[in-house]
Amino acid sequence: MTLAAQTRIAMKHGAGGRSMRRLIERVFLEGATGIAADMDDGAAIPIGDEWLIVTTDSHVIQPIVFPGGDIGRLSVAGTVNDLAMMGATEPLGLTCAIVIEEGFAIEDLERLQGSIRRTCEEAGTTIVAGDTKVMRRGEVDGVVINTTGIALARRVVRDRGLQSGDAIVVTGTVGDHGMAVMAVRHEFRFGEPLQSDVAPLNGLIRAAMQASGDGITAMKDPTRGGVASALHEMADKAGVSILIREGAVPVRETVRAAAELLGIDPLFIANEGKAVIGVRPDRLEAVLTALHRHPLGRDAAVIGTCQATAPGTIMLDTGFGRRRLSEPDGELLPRIC
Amino acid sequence: MRNDPVRELKFRDPARAAALAAKLQRTVTKIGRSPVSVMHVCGSHEQAIARYGLRSAFPRDLHVIMGPGCPVCITDQPEVDEAIALARQGIRIATYGDMLRVPGSVASLADVQGEGARVDVVYSVTQALAMARASSEPFVFFATGFETTAVATAAAILGDPPKNFYVLSAHKYIPPVMEIVSEMPGSRVEGFLAAGHAATITGWGVFDEFVARHEVPVVVAGFEPLDILAALVRLVELVRDHSHTVENLFPRCVTREGNVAAQRQLWRVFRPIGGRWRGIAHVPNGNLRLRDEWAHVDARRNFRIDLSAVWDGAPSLLSQHCVCGDIMAGVKSPTDCRLFGRECLPENPVGACMVSTEGTCRIWHEYGIRGRGVEVEARSAEVGGRAVDLTSSASAGGGK
Numbered sequence: 001m002t003l004a005a006q007t008r009i010a011m012k013h014g015a016g017g018r019s020m021r022r023l024i025e026r027v028f029l030e031g032a033t034g035i036a037a038d039m040d041d042g043a044a045i046p047i048g049d050e051w052l053i054v055t056t057d058s059h060v061i062q063p064i065v066f067p068g069g070d071i072g073r074l075s076v077a078g079t080v081n082d083l084a085m086m087g088a089t090e091p092l093g094l095t096c097a098i099v100i101e102e103g104f105a106i107e108d109l110e111r112l113q114g115s116i117r118r119t120c121e122e123a124g125t126t127i128v129a130g131d132t133k134v135m136r137r138g139e140v141d142g143v144v145i146n147t148t149g150i151a152l153a154r155r156v157v158r159d160r161g162l163q164s165g166d167a168i169v170v171t172g173t174v175g176d177h178g179m180a181v182m183a184v185r186h187e188f189r190f191g192e193p194l195q196s197d198v199a200p201l202n203g204l205i206r207a208a209m210q211a212s213g214d215g216i217t218a219m220k221d222p223t224r225g226g227v228a229s230a231l232h233e234m235a236d237k238a239g240v241s242i243l244i245r246e247g248a249v250p251v252r253e254t255v256r257a258a259a260e261l262l263g264i265d266p267l268f269i270a271n272e273g274k275a276v277i278g279v280r281p282d283r284l285e286a287v288l289t290a291l292h293r294h295p296l297g298r299d300a301a302v303i304g305t306c307q308a309t310a311p312g313t314i315m316l317d318t319g320f321g322r323r324r325l326s327e328p329d330g331e332l333l334p335r336i337c
Numbered sequence: 338m339r340n341d342p343v344r345e346l347k348f349r350d351p352a353r354a355a356a357l358a359a360k361l362q363r364t365v366t367k368i369g370r371s372p373v374s375v376m377h378v379c380g381s382h383e384q385a386i387a388r389y390g391l392r393s394a395f396p397r398d399l400h401v402i403m404g405p406g407c408p409v410c411i412t413d414q415p416e417v418d419e420a421i422a423l424a425r426q427g428i429r430i431a432t433y434g435d436m437l438r439v440p441g442s443v444a445s446l447a448d449v450q451g452e453g454a455r456v457d458v459v460y461s462v463t464q465a466l467a468m469a470r471a472s473s474e475p476f477v478f479f480a481t482g483f484e485t486t487a488v489a490t491a492a493a494i495l496g497d498p499p500k501n502f503y504v505l506s507a508h509k510y511i512p513p514v515m516e517i518v519s520e521m522p523g524s525r526v527e528g529f530l531a532a533g534h535a536a537t538i539t540g541w542g543v544f545d546e547f548v549a550r551h552e553v554p555v556v557v558a559g560f561e562p563l564d565i566l567a568a569l570v571r572l573v574e575l576v577r578d579h580s581h582t583v584e585n586l587f588p589r590c591v592t593r594e595g596n597v598a599a600q601r602q603l604w605r606v607f608r609p610i611g612g613r614w615r616g617i618a619h620v621p622n623g624n625l626r627l628r629d630e631w632a633h634v635d636a637r638r639n640f641r642i643d644l645s646a647v648w649d650g651a652p653s654l655l656s657q658h659c660v661c662g663d664i665m666a667g668v669k670s671p672t673d674c675r676l677f678g679r680e681c682l683p684e685n686p687v688g689a690c691m692v693s694t695e696g697t698c699r700i701w702h703e704y705g706i707r708g709r710g711v712e713v714e715a716r717s718a719e720v721g722g723r724a725v726d727l728t729s730s731a732s733a734g735g736g737k
Contacts, residue, residue: 008451012684019684186460262460263384263694319351320562321390326703329684 016224016270017329021233039233041082041220042149044156051156053088055079056148064112064142067180068196069272071145072115077272078223079149080123080200085159085219085275088151089206093128094120097146102137112143123200125149157209160237161218164308166278168242171204171291172197172299174227175255178269183258190258197273204296205275211290215283220276225328227303228267230276231314232327235306241313244304244325268328278306348561357566358394364573371398374525375572376667378515379406379532380695381560387704389562399573402667403700405514406532408482409435409693410665411614415644416507417441420479422642423505424454429472430505431457431465432479433486435693438686440656446479462486462493469502477503477636483511484538487625488599491606494627494634505636508625510609511535512543517618519551521666526553528572533559533587538603540595544583552581559587606631615689616662661688664697671698678702 012019021039029036035043042055059075069077076094083091096116100109120126180194201221209216218238222230227249235242244267251259251266259266273296279287284302291297314325365373377383383403386392395401405411418441424430430446437447437458450456459465462478469476480490487508494504511532519526531544536557544555554575558568568586575582585591605628612624627635636642658676663669671677671690681687683699690696694703 010447010451316390318389319349320354321393323387323390323393323704 012329014224015329016229018327019329020224038158038160040159041085042088044086044153047152049154051088051153053083053086053151053153053156054148055082055086056146057082058144058146060141060144061181062141063181063184064108066184066196067193068177069198070112070115071143072112073119074198074272075145075147076116076119076123076125077198077200079147080119080125080202081221081272081275083149083151084200084202084205085157085221086153087155087157087205087209087216087219088153089202089209091123091125091149091151091202093126093150095129095131095148096127097131097133099133099135099140099144099146101140101142102134104143109143112145119200123202155214157216157219158237159218159220159234162234162238162240162242162278162306163217163280164240164306165281166217166240166306167281167284167302168231168244168304168306169277169279169284169287169291169300169302170222170227170250171201171208171275171277171297172273173250173252173255174222174271174274175251175259175266175269177272178226179255179258179266181270182262188258188262190254190261192254194252194254194258197271199273199296201273201275201296204291204294207290207294208277208287208297211286212279212283213286215280215287216277217280218278222271222274222276224270226266226268226270227274227276228265228314228325229328231325232312234276234278235314236312238306239311240306240308241310241315242304242306243315243317246316246318248301248303250299250301267325348559348563350563354394354562354566357563357570361399361566361570361573362396364570364577365396365399368573368577372400372525373398373527373573373576374400374402374667375528375530375569375576376402376404376518376526377406377530377532377558378404378511378518379530379535380408380410380693381534382406382530382532382558382565383697383700384695385560385562385565387700390704391562391565394566395569399569401530401569402526403665403697404518404526404529404667405614405617405665406511407665407690407693407695407697408486408509409433409439410661410689410696411509411514411617412436412439412481412507412689413613413615414440414442415613417445418644419637419642420446420477420505421449422644423477423636423640424449424456425452426640427454428640429455429457429468429474429476430479431459431468431476433460433481434458435695436479436481438692439689440686440692462489466493466496466498466502470499473501475501475503475640477505477640479505479507481507481509483509483532483535484603485534487607488538488596488603491602494606494631495602498634502634503636503639504627504631504634506607506626508607509614509620509623510625512539512547513609513623514614514617514620515544515547516551517620517623518666519553521618521668524667526667527576528554528556530565530568530572531555531557533557533564533591536585536587536591536595538596538599540593540597540600541583541585541591542593543595548581548583554581555583557583557585557587557591559590614665616659617665656687659688661690661698664690671701674698 045052064071176197180196220230291300316325465478556568556572607625609622611621632638660674686692690698
């Protein structure tokens with residue numbers, strides 16, 4: 001299109017899809033090798049016979065309080081989940097850096113802090129270091145929270161470990177977080193209120209890993225870009241294709257209805273309390289049983305399988321035919337009619 | 338609630354779909370020539386066809402062409418330029434999300450938004466009205482879409498909008514463009530699938546004259562997978578029988594007369610004038626402009642829109658290779674375009690058909706339609722139950 005569109009940062013560069021991946025590769029990973037070039041959920045640094053897992057994430061969301069959570073809960077869960085996706089389910093601690101806009105109510109800040117503390121308790125961790133900055137009114141929108149998490153792991157689970165024949169499992173209903181936030185932001189009202197699924201998943205993942213032996217081959221949390229984006233990244237990195245049965249994907253009835261109305265695929269919508277897990281067929285039963293026993297995994301379901309042909313392709317069986325599932329890009333914009 | 342059969346849409350029954358697909362195959366085979374070409378004129382139809390993977394269920398010898406049915410794609414460059422000129426003057430603009438990235442002559446609304454212009458995305462004209470009410474400065478709604486959204490704009494204008502609310506109408510009216518497409522030299526369209534939602538407003542009777550004049554059948558279709566398959570079966574039967582009639586296969590919404598109250602509102606506010614549809618042609622009576630009575634709401638009559646200020650650069654060389662117009666006229670497919678999937682991508686579109694989620698190029702790109710080679714592979718995959726090797730067929734390209 002125009003020159004401006006290619007030389008300036010646009011919102012799509014932060015939306016978790018194709019554009020963001022390309023930007024990172026072009027700017028930040030130019031010539032990079034080693035740990036960062038993996039572009040996994042976090043870094044795995046070898047220490048003795050263990051791995052130190054480090055991950056960091058800056059959290060921005062409008063509104064900062066949404067049905068089912070707030071930016072405080074999000075910033076703890078997001079980082080705990082990134083650690084968990086690497087197989088590190090016992091976080092040693094989190095750092096928390098917060099940038100606040102001048103004029104922000106201290107009472108609101110206290111509420112966020114309460115939320116951070118409670119979510120840390122839920123995940124069995126604490127904030128071990130922090131930083132506070134204030135910026136002038138208008139220079140930052142409300143509050144931005146960065147958290148960094150560290151943990152030790154004996155076995156690292158990569159997002160690139162999928163193998164042909166593996167089952168693809170999601171740990172619950174998809175699209176809850178993104179649709180809840182979209183509904184508040186645009187003042188949509190649909191029947192029963194939509195709730196974000198934001199939650200720390202380390203307990204659930206611990207249970208699944210204990211049941212799996214070494215049967216979990218890859219994990220990813222389908223945040224921005226949704227399950228579709230996670231699948232693309234996993235398939236690309238592992239050099240496999242994935243066939244998804246659309247009818248098997250768990251979606252709440254209200255989310256399904258809202259998504260249909262807005263012309264948005266639930267598979268493209270962000271989740272903050274779900275994982276996409278690759279499981280070797282011989283351990284599938286055990287992993288599913290463990291997931292179903294956990295309160296956060298009751299709706300876990302097998303949604304597809306990995307195949308060796310056509311690496312990087314995600315096919316969707318709609319029940320009426322098959323098509324490719326595209327890689328999300330840019331912000332989700334509802335259709336005109 | 339989950340398994341309540343009443344809540345399960347019965348228009349999405351895979352077994353019934355398979356039966357209809359088989360019937361479609363038999364009917365096309367009986368016609369005994371290839372290809373049989375029909376056209377739909379609605380982005381929502383293409384969306385549903387792609388969304389449900391229906392193309393993999395269509396007979397090989399049936400070409401379902403997407404016509405000029407994407408309201409975003411056919412909005413002409415000067416119309417986008419008008420909105421850009423207003424935005425650059427500092428006037429607040431609200432429009433539908435898809436319009437943001439549609440290229441004008443040298444920029445898109447998203448580009449000027451990046452420069453600091455105030456452009457808001459709205460989901461309905463009602464939302465634009467609310468935003469205007471909450472402000473005291475001039476507020477322009479860049480109104481796009483066919484009769485479906487035009488009626489909503491008309492209702493807003495008739496509903497006593499605030500004094501600072503203006504409409505920049507780029508609304509279009511579908512029936513006239515069907516005439517143009519069927520008269521185009523090289524047109525191979527043997528029947529039309531008409532858009533169910535537009536017909537809900539206009540009524541199916543609006544196609545009577547068209548059918549008589551052009552001697553092609555029209556079938557009004559809904560948007561569920563079974564709606565589309567059933568309508569295609571009927572349309573191909575009509576082609577087989579050389580029967581030039583209008584049939585309504587969306588009776589749960591569409592009547593012969595349509596929504597008379599909506600039509601009254603539509604024509605009270607708008608008048609049809611001739612105008613260009615991007616890449617297609619000058620379409621007589623294809624554009625909807627505000628009647629004189631509503632001059633006080635018309636952005637074109639209340640602001641000085643200086644288009645020369647927008648043309649501060651040359652249009653890109655690439656855009657000269659864009660075949661969007663031929664694609665929307667049904668003469669070419671995205672895979673016939675040398676830019677498709679190379680220089681022209683959803684994140685960096687050259688032509689309008691790659692911008693909108695209803696554009697043919699975007700839909701083909703998003704849903705992995707790379708030419709007929711892929712469709713054939715996909716079909717054999719379903720029969721044989723083996724994986725589809727899309728990488729080898731991706732280069733097959735050159736589809737019809």
